[in-house]
Amino acid sequence: MTPLTPQELDAIALSLKVAFWATLFSLPPGILAAHALARWQFPGRQLLNGLVHLPLILPPVVTGYLLLLTFGTRGPVGAFLQETFGLVFAFRWTGAALAAAIMAFPLMVRAIRLSIEAIDPKLEEAAGTLGASRPWVFATITLPMMLPGVIAGAILAFAKAMGEFGATITFVSNIPGQTQTLPSAIYALLQVPGGEAAALRLVLVSVVIAMAALLLSEWLSVRAARRVAGR
Template sequence: MMLTPEMEIIALSLRIAGIAILGAMPVAFGFAWILARYDFPGKSLLQAVLTMPLVLPPVVTGYFLLVLFGARGAIGSLLLEWFGFSFAFRWTGAALAAGVMALPLLIRPMRLAIENIDKGLEEAARTLGAGRIKAFMTVTLPLLMPGIIAGSVLGFAKALGEFGATITFVSNIPGETQTLSLAIYALMQSPSGDAAALKLILVSVVLSVLAVVLSEWLQRRLTAGGK
């Protein structure tokens, strides 16, 4: 089955956003756990740095990604030399940019969920013979699921609509890095692209609304199920 150009753009956008969130989730959870459970010098600074993608102009975040992960970047040059892998001008770079931009939206709900857990429940599970891993899997993780799900869905919506960091880091390449937002931008620059742009705008609105509604529904359902 041949996909239309619009369907190919949507499919690529969904793939990039999905992989971005899958890659960002373990990182977000690790930082959320550290911020929620530990006090240490520089904690406020770390929190500020992790929040920066939300408050910085996205093109600035994209520039930092280019400096770090570009073909001549501090990390990107090593990846290219050692593994022959490059983020530059590839869909993987678009996923990296989307994941970085979505990271703060993943961290905050997870952190709040961790802070709201009664540590007495974890201690009780250990008193009854459960090890750290079993106590985490059977007590802590189920209580964290509302925050994890809510953050993941909202982060996915953010990744799906990412524009500035992506176009700065990996450019706007049809079939490779051209996501919904970039495709809409390109079509709006064309005198005959209004109709196609409108279709993609409507798709973007529908996907964003569905993501927010799904996040709220899952959070209520999981919270109610845990009571």
């Protein structure tokens, strides 16, 4: 095994950057969507549930193409963001973060939703009868008790974002140093003669990062669960 090249290190660093921002910005809407699906009854609830899980069902290339149509420089949202805020997603690392966030969103929401559904609603109702407002009940009772699910969902989303390929390459292409993430770099290396050894190095890096994320998720979830239980 030879040392990683600067281009390979750039791909790893970009993947970590993309996964970090994808997880950070998807966490607040993920908590909101999970809480809405677990606790609220409203018209269109099943539609919201379907939209949340749609990236799991659609081919990733389709998701990437829809992102390109919507957030591209000529798309309705992309053109508005570029003209108003100077924010460009297409063929930029920001677009890779957006694609990764959308593809990882269902996993995050599902983990958080299961954690919320495990909380006894009577605890929240009891706090409400004592005069606590809904935001205060959520902040002091619901959020601390669902913390293990939030941690697990965030780390699983991070791991998923690290491995996202189909939607990313469709939306932002595979530009070395700009949009070439770890999966894109592996794909590019497999397309050239003699690139198998370098691809194998990056595959091993991907496995190590994914396993580390899963083990960290389990460890943090257990610690959070013990803290909630007061042990």
